[in-house]
Amino acid sequence: MTEDKRPVVTPDSAPQEIDKRLVELAWKRAHLQAFLESDRLSDEQLADYERQLEAVLDEEAPLEAAYNRRRWSRWWWVPNGHLHREGKCSTLYQSTELRLTPAASGLSDEELVDKFGWYVCTTCYPDAPALPSFRTPGTYAAEQADAEGWCLNTVPSYVDRRYRSPYGGCNDCDATGVAVTSLGKLRKHKHQRRADAADREARIKDPKLIGTATGEPLMVDRSEIKTRRTAEIDWVRHMEYAHPDGWGRDDEGRAEERRFARQIAEALAAKDQVTVEEIEAELMPKVEAKIRKAKREFERSQR
Numbered sequence: 001m002t003e004d005k006r007p008v009v010t011p012d013s014a015p016q017e018i019d020k021r022l023v024e025l026a027w028k029r030a031h032l033q034a035f036l037e038s039d040r041l042s043d044e045q046l047a048d049y050e051r052q053l054e055a056v057l058d059e060e061a062p063l064e065a066a067y068n069r070r071r072w073s074r075w076w077w078v079p080n081g082h083l084h085r086e087g088k089c090s091t092l093y094q095s096t097e098l099r100l101t102p103a104a105s106g107l108s109d110e111e112l113v114d115k116f117g118w119y120v121c122t123t124c125y126p127d128a129p130a131l132p133s134f135r136t137p138g139t140y141a142a143e144q145a146d147a148e149g150w151c152l153n154t155v156p157s158y159v160d161r162r163y164r165s166p167y168g169g170c171n172d173c174d175a176t177g178v179a180v181t182s183l184g185k186l187r188k189h190k191h192q193r194r195a196d197a198a199d200r201e202a203r204i205k206d207p208k209l210i211g212t213a214t215g216e217p218l219m220v221d222r223s224e225i226k227t228r229r230t231a232e233i234d235w236v237r238h239m240e241y242a243h244p245d246g247w248g249r250d251d252e253g254r255a256e257e258r259r260f261a262r263q264i265a266e267a268l269a270a271k272d273q274v275t276v277e278e279i280e281a282e283l284m285p286k287v288e289a290k291i292r293k294a295k296r297e298f299e300r301s302q303r
């Protein structure tokens with residue numbers, strides 16, 4: 001057994017240090033417990049694993065006790081890309097894959113949003129979207145994205161063998177469709193969540209691109225609008241149908257077009273940091289001009 005070189009974590013250490021150690025210990029404990037279930041162990045191995053397990057439990061106990069005494073804030077990562085407050089959120093109980101996130105431990109809510117941006121669950125912290133840093137992936141995710149960009153996990157969450165080349169999913173980075181080797185391991189793949197985070201950041205920061213206010217793909221009428229320019233064109237097109245003098249067939253059709261236009265206007269407003277009304281006021285003359293022009297052409301054709 002190799003000696004740990006890390007600084008000693010005590011019940012008085014900072015919440016982030018204690019939780020980081022507890023996560024490491026939990027992994028170690030899970031591995032040892034799995035080893036101990038094997039029936040092919042020699043007595044010597046068995047005794048060694050049991051000793052190691054004992055040591056893990058001995059180290060965990062005072063640290064867990066420290067948490068129960070000090071009760072700092074704790075946040076849990078659920079692999080749909082959000083951080084949830086301990087004990088507070090309904091989505092926590094529906095998920096089997098929970099991860100304590102030591103980097104969030106002991107932070108105030110505002111500090112948390114600075115660090116994790118849009119990853120913070122808005123059910124757990126309803127005021128989060130009002131904070132400017134909610135529109136960013138946070139300093140923490142930015143640091144993560146700087147790291148290589150490859151996911152190191154090789155254990156698939158599922159494997160699909162219906163096709164000649166089997167593929168699987170990754171619980172670590174949420175990638176799907178990753179090639180699986182003949183030994184059932186995931187091949188090296190791009191870290192999906194980091195790639196998604198980079199895409200979101202681009203949709204917010206790149207002046208030519210567009211996404212929702214939080215950087216998600218802007219899906220309108222079942223297709224994605226990717227650029228600012230096409231968003232404006234599409235807004236005008238939808239409003240040509242939604243306008244009372246426009247081409248909409250009936251009230252229902254006009255209302256639907258109005259909803260699509262509204263979605264786009266909200267995205268444009270977030271992009272320019274102005275109100276939806278300002279966006280609409282800026283683009284509406286184009287709609288009216290198009291309708292007038294079409295009417296003139298129609299009248300000319302009738303002469």
Ligand SMILES: [Zn+2]
Nearest residue numbers: 084089121124
């Ligand atoms: Zn939540």
Ligand SMILES: [Zn+2]
Nearest residue numbers: 151170172173
């Ligand atoms: Zn992965």
